Amino acid sequence: MSRLLAEFVIRAYVAGAVVGATAPVIGSFLVQRRLALIGDGIGHLAFAGVALGVVLGVAPLWGALLVAAAGGMLLEGMRTRGRLAGDLSLAIMFYAGIALGSVLLSAAGRFDASALGVLFGSILTATWSDVAAIGVLCGAVLGVALLFYEQLLAVALDEETARASGLPVDQLNLLLLGLVALLVAAGMRVVGLLLIAALLVVPVAAGSRLAHSFRGAMLWGVAFGVGSVLAGLVIAVAEGELAPGGTIVLASVGGFVLASLAGRRAARRHPRRVAP
């Protein structure tokens, strides 16, 4: 019990809860637009950014952030030009990001356990300054997302009609991917670059099983995101040998299964009004 309340675990709870609350907000827009894999792509590219940071002597967070942002713009450019069809281009970028990261780190003699921490998270080693950095990044992401919530939702619902109505669709798309890049950098420590996309998507998918509106799915997603992080951390810390990044994501998948069952049960008990 005392281990669950140790200071390093408290730091992990705080950092994880902040990321767990922020990721589904951004993830809702991605899922609605069927761009769930974009988060994965940016996460993979950010690994090359971390490696670049190590080689150049820059903090890995900044390297991840810069390459993730550049990668996000590249992916959006490819998407709008119709070159992202069939996921082939996206898959090639996934592989290139991971491969470039591993080559750069090994060339620098740093392809060690710390690389695993970047890929799968190392939340239990986070310092208070790490927690502060995560808080600032997530705060910025949340603030901007809420400021442009209605515009981002209009584009997510129907991009063409939003464009025809005079919304700056291209700029809003870039803004969204910029927010994804910030979130990937913030979540790198919590669940790692390979799993951060799961926190963008799975809690939102769980929320969608219980909600009847976009806002409802997003808020349920936030609840599932925070719950998954805390449950995953408790399991990992209590057991002692489990990787917290993995237990967090598995907890979110468990939440999705429970939400799916609850959603079905609720639908049977309280069928919604459907017109004749």
Added chain:
Amino acid sequence: MPVIELRGVRFGYGAVPVLDGADLALERGEFAVLAGANGSGKSTLLRVCVGLLRPDAGTVLLLGGDPRDPAIRRRVGYAPQGLRVATSLPVSVTEVVVAGLVPTRGLLRRVDRRDRAAVTAALRSVGLADLSAECLFELSGGQQQRAILARALVGERDVLLLDEPTTGIDQQLRPQLAAELRRRADAGAAVIVVSHDPDDFHDVCDRILVIDRGIVRQVTHEEFHTHLELGGGR
């Protein structure tokens, strides 16, 4: 001055011309129904009008300017054909209609009480006010279509471009929608409705337009039905 003006517009998908020198001029307060055979270019013409497609040749003026100008687009209510709303997550009817209002306001202005009233008014005009909190995808096809129509109608619009707005909607509700569009035209909006069935709007529209071989022609109701009998419509 025409609010919607097309002069010699040509547009094709690849080598196939769809609009082949189309001319059109619609004044403020005019209500036109646009008919024609499947694939004749009705939806294409609306998309050209709103700047989603750039013509290969000719001139398109919307409210006297470039239809791709965001300031002009914000004065236009556009409803594409069919349900185009992304279906990955649940979306409430109100959220869909608010999405139509958002571009007409400042980028950072939040939805306020007046906006909520406009959303309610738009939903009421399509007979959907009591379903505002429902998930769009749990409604019938006709109700979904009415929500999409409300998104185009919400707020004050100078131009309404509506592609098959009555598809799937019950016959008894269609006169109410037609009367609402007439009311918008009487208030000063220019209205173009693409419809396979101009009979829905016979009592309220000012003009029936037919696209035939890439050209827009104005016809009388009787001429339209003759056109149908000769195999040129629907």
